[in-house]
Amino acid sequence: MSVREGLSKFGKFLSGMVMPNIGAFIAWGFLTALFIETGWLPNEQFASITGPMLSYLIPILIAAQGGYLTGGDRGRIAGAIAVVGCIAGAPDTTMLMGAMAMGPFAGWVIKMFDRLMEGRTPAGFEMLIDNFSVGILGMLLAMLGYVVIGPVMTTILAVLMGGVQILVQYSLMPLLAIFIEPAKVLFLNNALNHGIFTPIGIAQAEETGRSIMYMLEANPGPGVGVLLAYCFFCRDAKTRQSAPGAIIIHFFGGIHEIYFPYVLMNPKVIIAPIVGNMAAIAWFSLTGAGLTSAASPGSIIAFLSMSPSDMILTNLIGVLIAAGVSFAIAVPLVRSMQVADIDQASQQMREMKGTAEAAVISDTEGGKIVFACDAGMGSSAMGATRFRNRIKAERPDLTVEHSSVDTVPADANIVVCQRVLSERARKSAPSAQIVTIDNFLDDPALDSLYKALTQLSHAAELIETTPAPAPEPVAEDRPSLTITADDIQLGLAPVGREQCIRDSGALLVKRGCVSEPYxxxxxxxxxxxxxxxxxxIAIPHGTNEAKEAVEKTGVVLQQYPEGVDFDGERANLVFGIAGRGEEHLEVLANICRILEDEAVLEKMKTTTDKDWVVRVLSGKDA
Structure with a gap:
């Protein structure tokens, strides 16, 4: 794994800890901006809230989220307990960096303990051991935080603060832009912003009520200047027409990634945001400007909202300076470039980001890929089974699972889901890479993921050194699901989409698997x-809320030789599913095996031999 890829993963992990808690930063920022002595509405009583929020609430929230990312719900509790030790061990330092270190470490410790105890917990003692283990390990980690982590993080922060003071003393702060802008285009912005600038900014803001560190990466001005140059002076009409929309998304939405393709299509353009940000930082340093809290995302709205009352105009001028200088430098570079292709540059950006993240999994033995759908029962199960079968020879080290989109495991590296579920997936797994697809079986994005995971050089080493895992034994108490001729209907005439689904449900009702509400x-x-x-293939099944209507697990099949229309696609095989446990997964696994044999799949779409279908779905024939 390259340094850039490692930093990208590190930045993404930091973002996964900080971004879910940005609301706490905003609340603290507004309280500071409004009620401290130099605020808009000075109020000593309300200003007293800011101290506990900064010293306790924010570090505990971040540590809890970090613990969750590495150790699930138990890791969340351990992380929150452990960071209190750091806070107590360094009472004069805001323990944000300590939270970012101790939270994930505590989650990892809990995860290792759970692995150690797997299969060793006496029956009936599960709750006792679970609760006492978190409490005892959390206590020990809190003690470690008090003695070691708190003082070490205080020292590190002091060194960083000293470096900032040197830069300020010798007027060298603008030189930071030389590193910031290229790092942003290489997707290292989170590593810089949340890992370095925000902790220093909090320490400064605690003393003065504001900090310039919050402004270095979040300033939207440099990117706006680049986009304006493309908007007015790019020779390629398609690229020129796309720039205005990108400006709105970048400037008001704070999504800085939107301008990265415009830099990638002509790397010389990176000079523009570098010089633009240097000019803005020089202005901010000269005027003593700063923000009261992190402006995240980096939109003009967040930027001005976090500005002290006496600094709004000053900060706005800094944004305009950055945009103006960046625009002036970008114009000749954009005008002189060859006709650009924004689609090609966007694809290049996606490949850079996607390949870097896929490479992280390739270089991490035991990575986890989770296929997620709404209920985690039907389409995601089939998608996971088929992808697992496809990739296991080349990448036996990878774990491929399926789950509901709302219950994705905390240790998932990649989540594969349908586009409409992507936002729910991001909330459920904030540190995972999200791969969006249109369907779980033959989507081009799955081919790209497979290629990224198998064609990287490290994959060959894993094939040679990692033995294929033995098949997991089927638990003795998990009954096998049998499918019979009564569960199958062949040669049905085409019907509408909804009627097709209702007919599938009616057959499940008839077979005693579900009640009518299902x-x-x-x-x-x-x-x-x-x-x-x-x-x-279509797999209709109920929502999570309908599980109470399931009487027993069952799978039924209805064959439509002429097909049923699903948004322009024809479904010939409709598998209705009702699942209480995991018994139905055996039938889905057999369906996935059928998909590997095109002749068997095509025969099943038109056959009139019900006994043959039963044998195939039972795994007794091919």
Whole structure:
């Protein structure tokens, strides 16, 4: 793994700890801006809230999130306990950096303990051991934080603060832009902003009520200047027409990544945001400007909201200086470039980011890929099974699982889900790479993911050194699901999409698997995300809320030789699913095996031999 890839992963992990808690930063920032002695509405009583929020609330929230990312819910508790030791061990230092270190470490300790105890916990003592282990380990980690982590982080912060003071003393702060702007384009902005600038900014703001460190990476001006140059002077009409929309997203939405493709299509343009940010930092340093809290995301709205009352105009001028200087330098560079292709540059950016993140998994033995759908029962299970079968020979070290989009495991490295579920996936797994698809079986994004995970050089080493894992034994108390001729209907005439799903539900009701309300839940599930998964197959099933309507696990099949229309795709095989446990996964695994044999799949779409279908779905024939 290269240094850039490592820093990218590090920055992404930091972002996963900080971003879910930005609301706490904003609350503290507004309280500071409004009620401290130099604020908009000075109020001693309300200003007293800012101290506890900064000293206790924010570090505990960050440490808890870090613990969750590495150790799940138990890691969250351990991280919160442990960081209190850091806070107590360094009472004069805001322990943000300590939280970023101790939280994930505590989660990892809990995870290692759970692995050690796996299969060793006596029956009936699970709750006792779970609670006491978190409490005792959390106590020991808090003691470690008091004695070691707190003082060490205080020293590190003091060194960083000293470096900042030197830069300020010798007027060298603008030189930081030489590193900041290229780092942003290389997706290292989170590592810089959340890992370095924000901790220093908090320490400064605690003393003076504001900090210039919050402004270095978040200033939207440099990117706006680049986009304005493309908007007015780019020769390629398509690129020129795309720039105004990008300006709105970047300037008001704070999504700085939107301007990265415009730099990548002509790398010389990076000079513009570098010089623009240097000019802005020089202005901020000269005027003593600063923000009261982190401006995240880096939009003009957040930037001005976090500005003290006496600094709004000054800070706005700094943004305009950055935009103006960046624009002036970018114009000749954009005008002189060859006709650009923004689509190609965007693809280059996606490949840079995606390949770097895929490379992280390739170089991390035992990475986890999670296929997620709304209920985690049907389409994601099939997608995970098929992808696992596809990749296991080249990457036996990888774990491929499936889950509900709202319960993605905390240690997931990559989450594969349908586009409409991507936001829920990001909330569920903030530190994971999200791969969005249209269907779980034959989507081009899955081919790209497979290629990224198998064609990197390290994969060959893993094939040679990592033995293929033995197949997991089937638990003795998990009953096998049998599918019979009564569960199958062949040669059905085409019907509408909703009617098809309702007919599938009606057959599940007839077979005693579900009660009537489950049918409406199947229709609702299709409205949320299509139950068509590709290759002529649909898997209607109910939403999570409908699990109470499931009487027993069952799978039924309805064959439509002429197909049922699903948004322009034809579903010939419709598998209705009702699942209480995991018994239905055996049938889905057999379906995935069928998909590997095109002749068997095509035969199943038109056959009239019900006994043959039963044998195939039972794994007794091919």
């Amino acid at each position: 049918i409406d839940a199947m229709v609702e599930r299709d409205r949320l995300t299509s139950v068509y998964i590709g290759m002529g």
